[in-house]
Amino acid sequence: MEMTRRGFLIVTGAVGSGVALSTFGLDLGPVRAYAEELDKAKRLKAAKQVTTVCCYCSVGCGLICSVDKVTGKIFNIEGDPEHPINEGSLCAKGAGFFDLTEANKYRLRKVLYRAPGGMDWEEKSWDWAIPRIARLVKDARDKGFVARNAKGELVNRAETIAHLGSSNVDSEECWLMVTKARALGMVYIDHQARV
Ligand code: SF4
Numbered sequence: 797m798e799m800t801r802r803g804f805l806i807v808t809g810a811v812g813s814g815v816a817l818s819t820f821g822l823d824l825g826p827v828r829a830y831a832e833e834l835d836k837a838k839r840l841k842a843a844k845q846v847t848t849v850c851c852y853c854s855v856g857c858g859l860i861c862s863v864d865k866v867t868g869k870i871f872n873i874e875g876d877p878e879h880p881i882n883e884g885s886l887c888a889k890g891a892g893f894f895d896l897t898e899a900n901k902y903r904l905r906k907v908l909y910r911a912p913g914g915m916d917w918e919e920k921s922w923d924w925a926i927p928r929i930a931r932l933v934k935d936a937r938d939k940g941f942v943a944r945n946a947k948g949e950l951v952n953r954a955e956t957i958a959h960l961g962s963s964n965v966d967s968e969e970c971w972l973m974v975t976k977a978r979a980l981g982m983v984y985i986d987h988q989a990r991v
Contacts, residue, residue: 836871836872839862839864839871839872840862840872842865843862843863843864843865843871843872844862844863844865845860845861845862845863846860846861846863847859847860847861847876847879848861850886850889850890850893851966851967851968852889852890852966852967853889853967854967855881855882856881857875857876857879857881857882857885857886857887857890858875858876858878858879858880858881858882859873859874859875859876859886859890859893860873860874860875860876861873869897869898869899870894870897870899871899872894873893873894873897874886875890875891889963896964906919906920907919907920907921907922907924907925908920909924909925933957933980936954936956936957937954937957937980937981939956940954940955940956940957941953941954941981942955943955952981953981953983954980954981954982954983955983955984957980957982957984958982958984958985958986959973959977959982959984959985959986960986960987960988961973961974961985961986961987961988962987962988963987963988965987970987
C-alpha cells in the first residue's frame with residue numbers, strides 16, 4: 797500500500813529516544829525535525845480540519861487548514877487529497893500558503909524606508925508613508941507626462957513610476973492593483989507570479 801506524507805504523519809504516533817544522542821556531540825537537527833513532524837502528526841489528529849480553495853489563481857486547488865482546537869489558530873495548510881482538481885498536490889505558491897498566516901515570524905509587519913542612495917532601513921509609520929507616497933506619485937505624474945502619440949498629442953502615460961506586484965496577492969487583489977496602476981497612467985506593471 798502506498799503511504800502518502802499526510803498518511804504517514806497521521807498514523808505515526810511516538811517520538812524515538814534518540815534525543816539523548818546530543819550528549820555525544822551528534823548533529824540532532826534531523827532527529828529534532830523528525831520529532832517535530834511526529835508532534836505535528838499528533839496535533840493533526842486532534843485538529844479541526846476546514847477545507848478551502850487556494851485564492852492565487854484560477855486553477856482553484858483545494859486546501860485543508862488544520863485548526864488547533866485550544867488556540868483556535870491554523871497551524872498547518874496542505875493540499876486536499878480528495879479535491880478533484882489537485883488531488884492533494886500544490887504548486888510552490890500554494891505550498892507556501894501557511895507562511896501567509898500570523899505564525900510566520902518573518903512576515904513583514906512594519907513600514908521600512910530606505911532613503912535614496914542610503915544603505916540603512918528606518919522604521920516608519922503608515923501615517924508617515926501614505927502622504928509621502930501620494931506626494932511622490934502626484935509629483936511624478938505632474939512632471940512625468942511627456943510621451944506623445946502618433947498625432948503628437950500628449951498622452952497620460954506615467955513612465956517614471958513602475959508597479960511590481962507581490963506573488964502573495966490573490967486574483968481579486970491583482971485586478972484591483974492593475975486597475976489602480978492603469979488609472980494612474982502606469983505602463984510598467986509586473987507581477988512576480990508571472991515569472
Ligand atoms: S496551488 Fe498553485 S495552481 Fe493551485 S490554485 Fe494555488 S496558485 Fe493556482
